Amino acid sequence: MTEVVCPHCGASKSIVAPPPELVVVAPCPKCGEWVLLFRKKAIAIDRNVLENGSLQEKKAHVADIVGTFLEPDIEAELVKPVVEETEQHQHEELPRAESIPQREIDDFINIDLHLIHKKNYFERLFGKVE
Numbered sequence: 616m617t618e619v620v621c622p623h624c625g626a627s628k629s630i631v632a633p634p635p636e637l638v639v640v641a642p643c644p645k646c647g648e649w650v651l652l653f654r655k656k657a658i659a660i661d662r663n664v665l666e667n668g669s670l671q672e673k674k675a676h677v678a679d680i681v682g683t684f685l686e687p688d689i690e691a692e693l694v695k696p697v698v699e700e701t702e703q704h705q706h707e708e709l710p711r712a713e714s715i716p717q718r719e720i721d722d723f724i725n726i727d728l729h730l731i732h733k734k735n736y737f738e739r740l741f742g743k744v745e
């Protein structure tokens with residue numbers, strides 16, 4: 616059993632702890648608002664946003680919830696340490712991919728790759744082709 620406190624109204628209730636890999640969404644028995652349970656965390660779900668919000672608002676709310684999963688204590692459990700690089704890889708200079716914002720990569724994949732066959736666009740990106 617584990618005690619869960621509703622993040623909306625503060626009511627507490629003892630429940631059978633769900634398995635650690637399971638995400639449970641359930642309404643609070645007292646106030647009826649939605650609560651997401653993950654591990655021993657109770658995270659508020661704003662039903663109004665999910666039902667009536669714009670796509671943007673819904674995305675932001677879901678991102679908030681997922682972000683709560685990734686707080687350091689949980690992240691440490693979810694993200695396994697990278698296996699030590701073997702020597703054969705050490706001479707390879709990898710591009711600094713982490714300095715490119717994901718948004719730019721997405722834009723490139725979504726837009727640029729479709730246009731790159733058009734000569735004008737290609738030249739604008741890379742300079743005049745001789």
Ligand SMILES: [Zn+2]
Nearest residue numbers: 621624643646
């Ligand atoms: Zn409640």
